[in-house]
Amino acid sequence: MMDQNFSSDEFLIKLRNRNPQAIAELVTKYNKQLYNAACGRGLSGDNAEEILQSTWNSFFEGVHRFEGKSHIRTYLFGILYNKIKEYWRNNSKFLDSEDNDSFNHMIDNHYDNDGRWTNPPIDPERFVWIQEAKTSLEDCLDRLNEKYRVAFNMKEVEGMGSEAICNELGLSRTNLGVLIFRAKSLLRECLEKKSITRKDV
Amino acid sequence: MRNFLRYLLHEFIVRCWPVWLIKKITRCSEISYRSANYQDLTFFQKIDYHWHMTFCQPCVDYKKQIEIIDQTAKKFLKDNISDEQKKRLDNLAEDIIRKNSN
Structure with missing residues (x-):
């Protein structure tokens, strides 16, 4: 796979148009990294998968609002960390x-x-x-x-x-x-x- | 050798120091707590901690065990995904791609 510039306007347009190849490239590139980050926050495998799925859903729902001012990785991890915070808030009893x-x-x-x-x-x-x-x-x-x-x-x-x-x-x-x-x-x-x-x- | 010196110093303190002075020494239970949170100690807590370590072998052993745990965790557990988990992640990725593509 070619090294893709995920923050280029061209790539963002492809994502907004739900281009399968662009989506596949992005998901392949960041899926494991996001999963590792979720596990690193102490989530168990199942919970990490759930958060991961929810992160991608939110990302694709809001991708038309993403203007490309930051790197797409920053945007994605921002969503992930907010989801994790939300998870801790909802499960605050454990603390x-x-x-x-x-x-x-x-x-x-x-x-x-x-x-x-x-x-x-x-x-x-x-x-x-x-x-x-x-x-x-x-x-x-x-x-x-x-x-x-x-x-x-x-x-x-x-x-x-x-x-x-x-x-x-x-x-x-x-x-x-x-x-x-x-x-x-x-x-x-x-x-x-x-x-x-x-x-x- | 170092262990022996530590033992000698410990014996000296226990046998020769007055009780009121021994009671001033920070408890091993507190030192264990500090071993686990060493990075967050203040300067004076660190000095007190290292002083305690010069004569207390069990606390030194505790510290070494904690170091082994920390090093092992850093070495093996960061970004550690099993083969089964990799498969599940690949399936999840395919699912996400399928669901969000035109």
Whole structure:
């Protein structure tokens, strides 16, 4: 496929006229990128697909309004991020839902009343086998509550800054810090259990 | 060697420091929290954090484990699509093209 200038007037006219070839070129070029971006925001595969479909629908409904002042990629990702924000707003309960009990129970097992370790972490060299790290981490991430997975994905996988995450999820800095700490502690706990199990086999 | 020095310093603090001074040391639970949010710490929190790390082996181990998790996540999970997901995405793309074409 030729390298297409997606923001040229000629291409935009083709898109507005619903030219199949132009649409195919655009969708092929950006579909996976949009999907990755949605997953990077912590959405599960099914939700990411749903958001992706909705993004393309909105794009094609509004393409006649797009004047080509920005790059088409910027416009597309703008729609995607707004859809994701809308999704979080509609599912805001997940950020309020608390599972303090299980987390506090885990924390209680690790520290004494003075906050010192009673059940210290295992030697990092035994922690995970690098060849198994990916599957183990994916498995542990799947077990995480959605709010922790989202926060962890945005911060560590996508490398977003704390302020940007707080803006997107409507969280305070303290809440985000707690989410990240809990996500990492739960991941660590899960991976540590896996490491111990593997070592004992 | 470094671990041994850390152990010695820890023993020195536990055995020789007065209790009121030991109580001033930031708790391991707080240090774990800071390990997970290191980028967002203030200058003085970072100094306190590194001071704690000079004598507390469990917190150092915790930090290393968190680093392994972060590095693994960055390395393997970014833009990671399975073959099955690729197929589903291709089908979705075909669907979108068909639905929106003349």
